[in-house]
Amino acid sequence: MTLPRALAFDVFGTVVDWHSGIAREASTFVSTYLPAVSPAEFAMQWRRLYAPALRECIKGHGGFVVLDTLHYETLVQLLTTYGLEVDQLAPEALHTLAHAWRRLDPWPDVAEGLALLRRRFAVVTLSNANVALMIAMNRYNGLQWDALLGAEFAQTYKPDPAAYLSTARALDLKPNELCLVACHHSDLAAARDCGLMTAYVDRPMEYGGAPAPDAAQAQDWDWQADSFIDLARRLQVMST
Amino acid sequence: MTLPRALAFDVFGTVVDWHSGIAREASTFVSTYLPAVSPAEFAMQWRRLYAPALRECIKGHGGFVVLDTLHYETLVQLLTTYGLEVDQLAPEALHTLAHAWRRLDPWPDVAEGLALLRRRFAVVTLSNANVALMIAMNRYNGLQWDALLGAEFAQTYKPDPAAYLSTARALDLKPNELCLVACHHSDLAAARDCGLMTAYVDRPMEYGGAPAPDAAQAQDWDWQADSFIDLARRLQVMST
Numbered sequence: 001m002t003l004p005r006a007l008a009f010d011v012f013g014t015v016v017d018w019h020s021g022i023a024r025e026a027s028t029f030v031s032t033y034l035p036a037v038s039p040a041e042f043a044m045q046w047r048r049l050y051a052p053a054l055r056e057c058i059k060g061h062g063g064f065v066v067l068d069t070l071h072y073e074t075l076v077q078l079l080t081t082y083g084l085e086v087d088q089l090a091p092e093a094l095h096t097l098a099h100a101w102r103r104l105d106p107w108p109d110v111a112e113g114l115a116l117l118r119r120r121f122a123v124v125t126l127s128n129a130n131v132a133l134m135i136a137m138n139r140y141n142g143l144q145w146d147a148l149l150g151a152e153f154a155q156t157y158k159p160d161p162a163a164y165l166s167t168a169r170a171l172d173l174k175p176n177e178l179c180l181v182a183c184h185h186s187d188l189a190a191a192r193d194c195g196l197m198t199a200y201v202d203r204p205m206e207y208g209g210a211p212a213p214d215a216a217q218a219q220d221w222d223w224q225a226d227s228f229i230d231l232a233r234r235l236q237v238m239s240t
Numbered sequence: 241m242t243l244p245r246a247l248a249f250d251v252f253g254t255v256v257d258w259h260s261g262i263a264r265e266a267s268t269f270v271s272t273y274l275p276a277v278s279p280a281e282f283a284m285q286w287r288r289l290y291a292p293a294l295r296e297c298i299k300g301h302g303g304f305v306v307l308d309t310l311h312y313e314t315l316v317q318l319l320t321t322y323g324l325e326v327d328q329l330a331p332e333a334l335h336t337l338a339h340a341w342r343r344l345d346p347w348p349d350v351a352e353g354l355a356l357l358r359r360r361f362a363v364v365t366l367s368n369a370n371v372a373l374m375i376a377m378n379r380y381n382g383l384q385w386d387a388l389l390g391a392e393f394a395q396t397y398k399p400d401p402a403a404y405l406s407t408a409r410a411l412d413l414k415p416n417e418l419c420l421v422a423c424h425h426s427d428l429a430a431a432r433d434c435g436l437m438t439a440y441v442d443r444p445m446e447y448g449g450a451p452a453p454d455a456a457q458a459q460d461w462d463w464q465a466d467s468f469i470d471l472a473r474r475l476q477v478m479s480t
Contacts (some may be wrong), residue, residue, distance in 0.1 A: 068412065122375050132412035135362050135386045146375045147388045152410065170392065172308065172372035 001222060003235060004179035004197050006171050007117060008126035008149065010158075013206045014183040015114075015125075016104035016137070019043050020208070025100035029093065033087040034082055035090060040208055042078075049074035054128060054157040064155040066130035101129070102136035106143060107203065111201040113228020120237045125166045126180060130155050147171075159190035168196065181231065185217035192219075195208040199231060241462060243475060244419035244437045246367035246411050247357060248389065249399055250398075250442045253446045254423040255354075255365075256344035256377070259283050260448070265340035269333065274322055282318075294368060294397040304395040306370035312338035338353035341369070342376035346383060347443065353468020354383060360477045362386040366420060368397050387411075401428035408436065421471065423455035432459075439463040439471055 012018045022043035029063045053070045067134035075098050076086050087096070106114075117123055122145055125134055130152040138145065147170070151157045154166040168178045175195035182188050192198050200221040206212060225231035250256045262283035270279045293310045315338050316326050326334070346354075357363055363386055365374055370392040378385065387410070391397045394406040408418045415435035422428050423443035432438050440461040446452060465471035 040275070122379065124375075130412075131387050131389070131410040135364075135411070138386065139362065144384060146378065147371050149371070153393060170371040172370075 004121065005173055005177040006122040006124065006146075007179050007181050008164075008167050008171075008196075010180065010182035010184060010187050011125055011127035011129055011134070011137075012101075012104075013203055014181060014201055015110055015143070016141070017203075017205065018047065018101065018104055019206060021104035022046060022100050025103055026097060029097055033079075033084055033089075037082065044207065046074060046078050049077055058157050058160050064152075065102070065127050066132075066152055068098065068130055068133050071101050077239050099133075099136070102133050103140050104137060105141055107227075109227035109229050111143065113230075113232055114127050116232040116237050117228060117235065118144070118146070120235070122171065124149045124167065124171065126150045126158070126164065128163075158187060161190070161194045164191050164194040164196055168194075178239070181223065181228075182216055184212070185219065186214040187219055189217055189219065197222045199225065199235075201228065201231060202226045243382060243417035244361065245360040245413055245417040246364065246386075246419070247439070248364050248404075248407050248411075248418055248420050248436075250420065250422035250424060250427050251365055251367035251369055251374070251377075252341075254441055255350055255383070256346050256381070257309065257445065258287065258341065258344055261344035262286060262340050265343055266337060269337055273319075273329075273390055275322055277322065284447065286314060286318050292457075298397050298400050306372075306392055307341075307368050308338065308370055311341050317476070318373055327431075330448065339373075339376070342373050343380050344377060345381055345469075349469050351383065353470075353472055356385070356466060356472040356477050357475065360475070362411065363444050364389045364411065366390040366398070366404065368403075379381060398427060401430070401434045404431050404434040404436055408434075421468075424452070424454055425459065426454040428461055429457055429459065432461075437462045439465065439475075441468065441471060442466045 009015055023039035026042050027039040030037055030042045053074050057065050057070065075094065079086050114123060125145055125148050127134065128151045131148050134148045146179055149167045151163055153170065154163040156162045165175060168175045172176060176197065179197035179199050180188060181199045181201060182190035183201050183206060188198040188200060198221040214234065224235055225232050249255055263279035266282050267279040270277055270282045281373055293314050297305050297310065315334065319326050354363060365385055365388050367374065368391040371388050374388045389407045389410055391403055393410065394403045396402050405415060408415045411418060416437065419437035419439050420428060420431035421439045421441060423441050423446060428438040428440060438461040463471065463474050
């Protein structure tokens with residue numbers, strides 16, 4: 001197998017543990033306003049509104065809307081569903097909670113594995129996160145990237161092919177010289193349809209241990225690994 | 241003076257010494273094919289074709305063309321002016337030389353000063369360089385940024401206002417919360433017209449000691465510094 005010339009990373013789930021991070025960030029709010037709901041369940045319900053919001057934005061005619069804004073809108077939607085009067089809440093508290101997605105920690109293998117991979121490959125984000133969100137998250141958790149690409153750069157969301165193809169183009173690469181690293185089969189399938197190489201990293205705890213919704217879409221990906229350190233080894237990056 | 245919430249940097253001249261870098265990178269080619277020309281003069285002539293090429297791209301109707309490509313096109317233009325038969329040269333040698341702009345060193349104060357500034361501020365590029373060029377340059381010289389913004393992200397070149405305003409928008413900032421750091425009065429003037437804060441850093445050796453072409457456009461900028469370390473001090477970043 002030819003090695004890729006650069007690696008593009010999905011972020012939510014693949015790099016950072018959004019499930020426990022959102023539960024942690026939302027816990028005070030949830031215990032105050034929604035005492036019958038567990039923070040972990042709240043995180044799961046919020047994330048469930050994510051894919052439909054993206055699809056709406058891809059199809060919609062209102063122009064591209066950044067993910068920070070979709071997080072805010074889906075938060076309002078979720079709280080309304082829970083029966084809260086959103087107008088009665090402090091706007092500041094809502095904005096802080098919507099920015100919970102900026103304060104997520106990487107999985108334990110990521111800092112070391114990403115630094116290893118970066119020795120040999122340019123590493124960029126190919127995430128639906130907007131630039132301001134990614135900058136805030138990186139400054140929060142200390143991760144270093146060669147560039148932040150993906151949705152905002154492409155002005156559309158994954159799995160729209162333009163999101164993958166614009167990343168390759170910005171890197172001055174042919175699609176088949178770029179490898180997407182992701183824990184989601186659906187994301188990898190869309191990347192493969194665009195001609196990208198694919199590396200699957202298993203994140204069994206993404207949904208707190210529950211099965212992933214796209215488990216049935218598994219294929220034989222170009223590489224399969226159980227951590228970024230394992231991926232570095234498979235991509236022939238020496239650790240010493 | 242209120243402090244900015246993020247810093248956006250011009251790159252060629254402000255961060256890296258293109259004049260001596262291009263002279264160094266071109267020296268073998270120039271001594272082989274243009275023995276009557278000094279590499280420093282070659283660098284200066286090549287750079288002179290830069291602003292007209294950008295203006296043409298801003299005004300033109302051919303869509304946005306990345307800087308790597310403009311470097312290649314202006315190189316061919318320059319060599320033709322010197323009387324070389326470009327068709328007779330190895331395409332590989334031309335491409336390597338056009339990519340000389342990817343292999344430039346920072347001024348001596350930059351690595352330390354930028355690291356200091358980054359402790360307190362998000363630091364992004366607001367350069368006419370394309371993403372692939374900036375990634376290659378950063379991997380060559382070791383500089384670290386929070387994001388690569390500017391021309392390719394905006395799909396237009398400075399001094400088009402859209403280049404400055406799209407950078408602020410991507411950072412989720414109002415224009416007056418963002419400060420451009422540049423050694424070019426013309427760049428700072430365009431940023432100020434868009435409402436950005438401005439920090440001038442003096443780079444007297446940008447043209448090998450010759451006066452800068454925009455010296456007459458000097459204004460009282462919000463901050464003036466003679467190095468990135470000096471700028472960090474003026475922006476109240478402690479060095480210990």
